[in-house]
Amino acid sequence: MNYETPLFFHVMEYADAADRDVIDMVSGNPDWQPPDALREGLREYADLEPDRFQYPPSEGLLELREEIATRRGVDADRIVVTNGAGEANYLAMARALERDSGDEILLTDPVYPYYPGKTTMLGGTQSYVATDEAGQLDPDDVRAAASAETAAIVVNTPNNPTGAVYPAETMRELVAIAEEVDAVLISDEVYDHYDLSGEFASALEIDSDHRVVTNAVSKSMAVTGVRVGYAVFPPGLVANAKSRHMLVNVATTRPGQYAVLKALRETGPDYYERNRQRLRDRVETFTDALDAAGAEYTSPSGSFYVMARFDGYPGTLENVERLIDEAGVAGMPGEAFGDSRTEWLRFALVTPCVEEAAERLARYFD
Amino acid sequence: MNYETPLFFHVMEYADAADRDVIDMVSGNPDWQPPDALREGLREYADLEPDRFQYPPSEGLLELREEIATRRGVDADRIVVTNGAGEANYLAMARALERDSGDEILLTDPVYPYYPGKTTMLGGTQSYVATDEAGQLDPDDVRAAASAETAAIVVNTPNNPTGAVYPAETMRELVAIAEEVDAVLISDEVYDHYDLSGEFASALEIDSDHRVVTNAVSKSMAVTGVRVGYAVFPPGLVANAKSRHMLVNVATTRPGQYAVLKALRETGPDYYERNRQRLRDRVETFTDALDAAGAEYTSPSGSFYVMARFDGYPGTLENVERLIDEAGVAGMPGEAFGDSRTEWLRFALVTPCVEEAAERLARYFD
Numbered sequence: 224m225n226y227e228t229p230l231f232f233h234v235m236e237y238a239d240a241a242d243r244d245v246i247d248m249v250s251g252n253p254d255w256q257p258p259d260a261l262r263e264g265l266r267e268y269a270d271l272e273p274d275r276f277q278y279p280p281s282e283g284l285l286e287l288r289e290e291i292a293t294r295r296g297v298d299a300d301r302i303v304v305t306n307g308a309g310e311a312n313y314l315a316m317a318r319a320l321e322r323d324s325g326d327e328i329l330l331t332d333p334v335y336p337y338y339p340g341k342t343t344m345l346g347g348t349q350s351y352v353a354t355d356e357a358g359q360l361d362p363d364d365v366r367a368a369a370s371a372e373t374a375a376i377v378v379n380t381p382n383n384p385t386g387a388v389y390p391a392e393t394m395r396e397l398v399a400i401a402e403e404v405d406a407v408l409i410s411d412e413v414y415d416h417y418d419l420s421g422e423f424a425s426a427l428e429i430d431s432d433h434r435v436v437t438n439a440v441s442k443s444m445a446v447t448g449v450r451v452g453y454a455v456f457p458p459g460l461v462a463n464a465k466s467r468h469m470l471v472n473v474a475t476t477r478p479g480q481y482a483v484l485k486a487l488r489e490t491g492p493d494y495y496e497r498n499r500q501r502l503r504d505r506v507e508t509f510t511d512a513l514d515a516a517g518a519e520y521t522s523p524s525g526s527f528y529v530m531a532r533f534d535g536y537p538g539t540l541e542n543v544e545r546l547i548d549e550a551g552v553a554g555m556p557g558e559a560f561g562d563s564r565t566e567w568l569r570f571a572l573v574t575p576c577v578e579e580a581a582e583r584l585a586r587y588f589d
Numbered sequence: 590m591n592y593e594t595p596l597f598f599h600v601m602e603y604a605d606a607a608d609r610d611v612i613d614m615v616s617g618n619p620d621w622q623p624p625d626a627l628r629e630g631l632r633e634y635a636d637l638e639p640d641r642f643q644y645p646p647s648e649g650l651l652e653l654r655e656e657i658a659t660r661r662g663v664d665a666d667r668i669v670v671t672n673g674a675g676e677a678n679y680l681a682m683a684r685a686l687e688r689d690s691g692d693e694i695l696l697t698d699p700v701y702p703y704y705p706g707k708t709t710m711l712g713g714t715q716s717y718v719a720t721d722e723a724g725q726l727d728p729d730d731v732r733a734a735a736s737a738e739t740a741a742i743v744v745n746t747p748n749n750p751t752g753a754v755y756p757a758e759t760m761r762e763l764v765a766i767a768e769e770v771d772a773v774l775i776s777d778e779v780y781d782h783y784d785l786s787g788e789f790a791s792a793l794e795i796d797s798d799h800r801v802v803t804n805a806v807s808k809s810m811a812v813t814g815v816r817v818g819y820a821v822f823p824p825g826l827v828a829n830a831k832s833r834h835m836l837v838n839v840a841t842t843r844p845g846q847y848a849v850l851k852a853l854r855e856t857g858p859d860y861y862e863r864n865r866q867r868l869r870d871r872v873e874t875f876t877d878a879l880d881a882a883g884a885e886y887t888s889p890s891g892s893f894y895v896m897a898r899f900d901g902y903p904g905t906l907e908n909v910e911r912l913i914d915e916a917g918v919a920g921m922p923g924e925a926f927g928d929s930r931t932e933w934l935r936f937a938l939v940t941p942c943v944e945e946a947a948e949r950l951a952r953y954f955d
Contacts (some may be wrong), residue, residue, distance in 0.1 A: 228832045232647050252643035265635035265844060269628040281598055309839035392844045411634045446642045448843030470706045473675035477814030478631060478735045478841035488798035538888055 229336040238553035246580040248570040253445035260489035279477045281469040287484045308413040311437035311454035319375035319407040321394045329376040333560035358385025362396030373406040381414040384569045386523020391424035401433040408434045416443035420524035432457040434488030449479045505572040512581025538567045550587035595702040612946040614936040619811035624941035626855035630848030645843045647835040653850045674779040677803035677820035685741035685773040695742040699926035728762030739772040747780040750935045752889020757790035767799040782809035786890035798823040812859025815845045871938040878947025896933045904933045914952035
């Protein structure tokens with residue numbers, strides 16, 4: 224079996240090895256500070272008694288699950304604390320495929336490339352529904368594509384790579400479609416704290432036995448490397464997901480869970496608002512410069528990404544590497560996100576140098 | 590699909606909920622101190638710049654892989670840093686089954702129950718080779734059981750639950766058998782620092798394209814909750830294992846990797862020897878008391894466990910729960926480890942109260 228491994232790490236390594244300074248806009252790694260309480264949580268943990276260094280409950284520390292449950296308005300029993308949203312999505316997709324209700328995973332085009340990779344690994348087949356130019360998904364298109372073969376519909380809102388935020392009506396329709404064809408809507412909401420539009424609607428708002436929500440603090444707390452996320456399952460699907468989690472990972476890292484719990488409790492809304500405002504400023508700076516360069520682009524409603532298109536410069540891996548070497552800006556090839564964005568490049572606004580990056584792009588494509 | 594979830598967490602919860610003081614000898618959670626350098630590593634990490642909180646390389650921090658590679662005498666490219674030995678074994682077993690060279694996983698009886706659980710989850714089938722009373726595995730029995738259908742042979746040395754340590758000759762034969770039937774020997778060596786016999790032989794000593802070694806610092810550094818382990822794959826099998834790791838977990842927790850790297854570098858042999866000596870003392874104390882109680886038992890050559898048999902008290906879950914309630918000692922039911930040990934109970938020597946526990950058992954069975 225050959226999996227398609229997402230290209231992120233490859234492009235980052237290429238950029239690191241480049242013989243010049245490169246502005247890194249490849250991966251969704253925030254460059255801002257984690258909450259102080261998260262750092263303090265790690266310090267506190269370091270001083271705990273030996274028993275606190277041992278296995279936490281497999282499904283996650285009870286206090287952490289309760290904290291998440293209260294915030295999300297669900298029963299703690301339905302939550303599995305995972306090794307980031309990555310494992311949460313893996314568990315959700317595996318659970319959907321194991322229901323013996325089809326082996327098709329319905330994805331969007333463009334798509335976050337881990338989803339098709341996980342699908343292949345889990346023995347499922349991918350089908351794609353195209354979004355519009357702005358990244359919005361028409362539920363009628365999803366309904367037309369869904370069938371008895373559909374095991375899951377996987378969406379990501381706010382969206383990577385398009386920056387789209389799906390309105391509440393779309394989320395309601397997606398859950399309804401999952402119910403109609405006996406599939407599971409998997410809503411990956413890891414960018415929920417970076418909704419710039421005020422339009423974000425969590426799938427948790429629609430009660431259903433056909434809906435799983437995945438999330439993590441990786442983006443909201445700027446700690447992609449700590450690896451603490453979670454999935455909220457319907458009551459009928461959670462037991463088997465917990466078993467898979469136990470059999471794959473035994474448990475999620477305890478120092479990370481401890482620090483995240485402290486950070487959830489002690490971090491006020493100003494932390495998150497500051498990060499959103501920084502992102503808004505960067506979007507404006509970057510897109511202004513793209514305007515000046517005459518490039519086409521999407522202005523994100525949420526998440527970290529701007530997709531841009533430069534005339535005669537398709538979004539291939541080769542062109543991304545050339546841009547690293549010749550312009551000193553590292554993005555992601557649009558082709559990594561699906562057939563509909565092969566002309567595009569994706570830039571993550573996770574560097575203080577967005578203005579300089581935009582200027583380099585403008586000079587290069589001038 | 591219904592997985593068989595290992596019972597450990599269930600028994601621990603039962604013991605926690607008991608209406609009396611209970612000596613916990615259920616799980617392999619060391620009660621001794623982690624290395625000071627590991628604690629210090631977490632403190633150091635807490636003060637690092639934001640970029641150090643982001644995704645490490647998917648296969649693990651380069652410096653950690655190099656540190657492990659040097660210690661184990663292998664190329665760093667063959668190492669995947671995992672979420673504990675649990676994920677390492679999952680990756681190894683998945684890799685073996687994907688080779689399209691059989692779907693049988695050959696296990697020992699008694700067995701560490703995560704192995705059959707993982708096998709079912711991965712769509713494989715279990716076969717068992719019985720060990721002798723001391724837990725030793727006769728390679729001729731393995732050879733007789735192995736066939737073209739065998740994808741992997743999974744062993745654990747030093748062994749949980751028997752305490753057996755396989756001699757070098759057994760390891761050589763097991764690798765040879767894997768080569769003969771085009772299978773993979775997976776050697777889980779997570780208790781390697783608790784060899785009390787001096788006889789431990791790592792499968793890494795035998796160079797082969799049919800051998801994967803898994804390990805972790807969970808036991809050696811008394812940090813089962815930190816979740817840092819690794820697998821060493823043959824060159825031809827490593828790429829796909831790295832892909833699966835990326836698609837399941839993206840990466841292993843970075844604060845944990847950082848702290849473990851520091852602890853590997855700065856912890857001297859006295860730390861490990863002190864823990865072995867404590868274990869030797871506890872084995873002696875516990876088995877002396879079992880002798881006095883007239884119980885049958887195995888004295889471990891390695892790992893944390895003593896298997897004991899009390900006349901007319903088979904090792905069922907029901908009897909384990911009765912022992913918790915009536916004697917105040919929590920062990921694991923032998924039936925959890927396979928058909929051959931249904932008469933036995935397993936006690937983990939990870940409490941300072943082993944003498945008190947043995948006395949309680951002696952009184953209860955008097």
